[in-house]
Amino acid sequence: METEKRQQTQSLKALMGVRDLVFSGRARPGERLSEIAIAEKLGISRTPIRAALARLEQEGLLELIPSGGYAVRQFSRDEVIDSIELRGVLEGTAARLAAERGVPPARLRAIKDLLRGLDETMAERVEDMAFDRYVELNAQFHEALAGLAGSGIIRREIERVTRLPFASPSAFLDKQADVPEFRRSLIGGQAQHRAIVNAIELREGARAEALAREHARLARQNLEYVIEQDRGLISRVPALALIGE
Amino acid sequence: METEKRQQTQSLKALMGVRDLVFSGRARPGERLSEIAIAEKLGISRTPIRAALARLEQEGLLELIPSGGYAVRQFSRDEVIDSIELRGVLEGTAARLAAERGVPPARLRAIKDLLRGLDETMAERVEDMAFDRYVELNAQFHEALAGLAGSGIIRREIERVTRLPFASPSAFLDKQADVPEFRRSLIGGQAQHRAIVNAIELREGARAEALAREHARLARQNLEYVIEQDRGLISRVPALALIGE
DNA sequence: GACTTGCAAATTGTATACAGGTGGTATCTA
DNA sequence: TAGATACCACCTGTATACAATTTGCAAGTC
Numbered sequence: 151m152e153t154e155k156r157q158q159t160q161s162l163k164a165l166m167g168v169r170d171l172v173f174s175g176r177a178r179p180g181e182r183l184s185e186i187a188i189a190e191k192l193g194i195s196r197t198p199i200r201a202a203l204a205r206l207e208q209e210g211l212l213e214l215i216p217s218g219g220y221a222v223r224q225f226s227r228d229e230v231i232d233s234i235e236l237r238g239v240l241e242g243t244a245a246r247l248a249a250e251r252g253v254p255p256a257r258l259r260a261i262k263d264l265l266r267g268l269d270e271t272m273a274e275r276v277e278d279m280a281f282d283r284y285v286e287l288n289a290q291f292h293e294a295l296a297g298l299a300g301s302g303i304i305r306r307e308i309e310r311v312t313r314l315p316f317a318s319p320s321a322f323l324d325k326q327a328d329v330p331e332f333r334r335s336l337i338g339g340q341a342q343h344r345a346i347v348n349a350i351e352l353r354e355g356a357r358a359e360a361l362a363r364e365h366a367r368l369a370r371q372n373l374e375y376v377i378e379q380d381r382g383l384i385s386r387v388p389a390l391a392l393i394g395e
Numbered sequence: 396m397e398t399e400k401r402q403q404t405q406s407l408k409a410l411m412g413v414r415d416l417v418f419s420g421r422a423r424p425g426e427r428l429s430e431i432a433i434a435e436k437l438g439i440s441r442t443p444i445r446a447a448l449a450r451l452e453q454e455g456l457l458e459l460i461p462s463g464g465y466a467v468r469q470f471s472r473d474e475v476i477d478s479i480e481l482r483g484v485l486e487g488t489a490a491r492l493a494a495e496r497g498v499p500p501a502r503l504r505a506i507k508d509l510l511r512g513l514d515e516t517m518a519e520r521v522e523d524m525a526f527d528r529y530v531e532l533n534a535q536f537h538e539a540l541a542g543l544a545g546s547g548i549i550r551r552e553i554e555r556v557t558r559l560p561f562a563s564p565s566a567f568l569d570k571q572a573d574v575p576e577f578r579r580s581l582i583g584g585q586a587q588h589r590a591i592v593n594a595i596e597l598r599e600g601a602r603a604e605a606l607a608r609e610h611a612r613l614a615r616q617n618l619e620y621v622i623e624q625d626r627g628l629i630s631r632v633p634a635l636a637l638i639g640e
Numbered sequence: 641g642a643c644t645t646g647c648a649a650a651t652t653g654t655a656t657a658c659a660g661g662t663g664g665t666a667t668c669t670a
Numbered sequence: 671t672a673g674a675t676a677c678c679a680c681c682t683g684t685a686t687a688c689a690a691t692t693t694g695c696a697a698g699t700c
Contacts, residue, residue, distance in 0.1 A: 195654060
């Protein structure tokens with residue numbers, strides 16, 4: 151019908167449009183993002199585009215050009231590593247606080263269900279894994295973990311860091327990056343998932359924190375594998391499109 | 396000359412203007428911030444105001460009203476505590492990484508100079524302390540610490556959290572909140588400063604991290620003192636203007 | 641008297657007009 | 671041929687106009 155979901159649409163369309171422009175690699179790092187060009191391409195006026203650009207700059211995806219305007223930001227290897235480290239620290243904090251403060255039974259049950267679901271995706275041979283399903287459940291697990299401490303502040307901050315694609319728990323879980331090396335890392339990853347939840351349940355804050363931090367290191371390992379062993383993969387992992395240098 | 400430093404001014408004026416409106420308490424938590432009203436008050440058009448509002452929402456200072464527009468956000472006691480905790484975690488990470496990665500001698504010297512400066516503000520009797528100078532140097536110390544790991548990502552994140560006034564290391568260091576209880580806490584605080592730098596210099600990452608976290612707890616102690624012992628102080632500590640509930 | 645309904649004012653979201661400034665190019669000169 | 675200068679096109683920052691909602695009030699009805 152003519153309901154035409156226009157509610158809030160222009161702004162959202164602009165935000166998603168620009169994000170996609172960057173993530174898809176159609177806008178290369180360093181490239182200037184012209185308001186007019188984008189506006190024409192997306193079929194909306196400059197105003198919502200401008201708002202989207204400003205917001206994405208806040209998110210760290212774009213950078214200000216001294217003479218005005220915005221450009222796609224380029225991230226160095228070190229910045230990517232620090233972002234992953236940061237995610238580990240924040241997820242570790244969420245885990246620790248959840249352990250220290252205690253988690254309502256319903257929530258604990260919910261995250262345990264996710265654990266079980268993840269288990270079911272595993273198989274004897276890595277080729278037999280239900281990769282897509284793992285990716286989906288893994289994202290849900292990390293989301294649940296971020297909220298487990300019951301702190302909106304922490305949850306929000308994790309969400310923020312995670313918006314940088316290469317810092318996301320799903321950074322190396324992509325159909326395009328379906329590499330045996332990465333698949334193998336999921337086995338250990340799932341063991342860490344279990345350990346984290348166990349530590350939280352037993353109210354072992356320090357252990358929960360350390361485990362969550364170490365868990366994030368999986369992403370770092372995968373990153374280093376890509377950079378040092380198989381640079382060709384860089385272009386196949388979408389989350390790595392912003393890495394330069 | 397009529398050069399009239401207008402460079403970038405409207406946007407900046409809008410940002411500072413709205414921030415000040417909130418921090419000064421002229422806009423109460425929950426209150427809607429009307430673009431037109433602010434635009435008239437500040438003598439600029441709606442466009443830069445709008446940008447400022449959107450940005451401050453991203454910073455967490457404002458919240459979106461479902462039907463459109465922005466309102467001053469109100470923070471619960473728990474959210475304030477979590478923000479302080481978060482700052483502790485992030486400063487702890489900066490300290491740990493600085494210890495693990497090592498700090499260039501010049502930077503180490505610089506932060507040690509700050510330590511010495513802070514020492515000089517101390518006195519036998521708390522009434523004799525150079526309070527203003529301490530406040531100034533303390534802010535510099537925390538800024539230096541945030542940058543000590545040489546990570547722009549970490550530095551930026553600390554800066555972000557710190558923008559929430561009650562999460563800042565200077566939250567309870569204000570002329571209006573010049574209370575003996577707070578002054579006394581500075582003595583132990585300075586000891587922690589020294590210990591943090593010492594741990595970093597000795598490359599003791601875990602110790603540096605734990606100390607920095609504990610150091611942030613000073614702010615939490617002060618907060619709890621205000622809430623549980625002397626609620627009248629709330630109105631005298633500007634950083635606490637946003638606390639509700 | 642309380643609730644509903646309709647209207648009017650106000651407010652946001654979006655588009656566009658306008659001015660100042662930046663960068664690039666082409667031409668002219670040495 | 672290389673460098674400098676002047677001009678032109680484009681782009682951003684800001685203001686304002688316009689349209690669609692939303693909110694608040696008032697009047698009318700049950």
